[in-house]
Amino acid sequence: FLDIFPLLIIIAVLIPLMAAAKSLRRWLRSMKGLSVLLIFILVFNTLLSTYPNPLNYSIALVLRLIALMTSFSIFFLTVHPDELSQALIQMRVRFEFAFAMSMAMRYVPTLGQEAYAIMDTQRARGVELDKGSLLTRIRNIVPIIVPLIIVSIRRALSIAESMESRGFGASKNRTYMERLSFQKRDWGVCILSLIALVLVIYIRLYIPLPDWSIPF
Structure with missing residues (x-):
């Protein structure tokens, strides 16, 4: 969507879900x-866009990015990597792919910590990361x-060697400690998301939206 009103509805639905996941403060910090x-x-888009109303278009892009980041935040802040892997396996996804997804989720926080450590090291060596012109910062x-x-x-090679030494993929008959099942709150989130999706599509297609044009 590139209309402001439907995007605001999507964000208004996502924020209570974020609050229910007890991750609202972390989401606010990320925003x-x-x-x-x-x-x-x-x-940038307001100044260079060729759309008839560049400010409206730019606001819609920002809202769409916020909605996208909020959706991903809800997923990654509430789903444990083991649960994701187990869910994919129960959906008949190949174990190798499910394991790769789980490892990717586990590695994101580690990658962030390593990035911060490298930044601190470079600052200690005198590299000014937050000063200078835009070109200097990019450099x-x-x-x-x-x-x-x-x-x-190096970490990927170490993980690959560890997996090989433990016989990864040697056995096709795997057992699991527990199986995931839908709870009432899971059904509630699915129903709420479906209602929001249908509502936004219906408004977009059949209800004349108010003029949100901002003169520029």
Whole structure:
């Protein structure tokens, strides 16, 4: 959607779900961290967009990004990697793919911690990451990205060797301690999400939306 009103409805539905997951504060912190990017998108698209109303288009892009990030935040902040892997396996997804998804989810926080450690190390060496022109800041990212890639490759090789030494994939008959099942709250979230989706599509297709045009 590129209409402001349906996007506001989606965000209004997602925020209570985030609060129910007891992750509202973490979501607010993540949105605060994205504020610079959101402002950049708003200003950049407003100035350079070829749409008839560039400010409306830019606001819609920002709202859509907020809705997307909120949806991913709800998922990653509430779903344990083991639960994701188990759910995919119960959906008849291949074990190798489910395991890869689980490992990727586990590795995201570790990657973030390593990035912060590398940034602190570079600051200790005198690299000013938060000062200078835009070009200088982009250039200063290189001393962070290169070590991060090297560390990631080494960690991946270490994990691969550990998996091979433990006989990963040797047995096709696997057993699990427990099986996942839908709870009442799971059905509630699914029903609420479906109602919100149908409502937004219905409003978008059949109800004339008010003029949200902002003169610019």
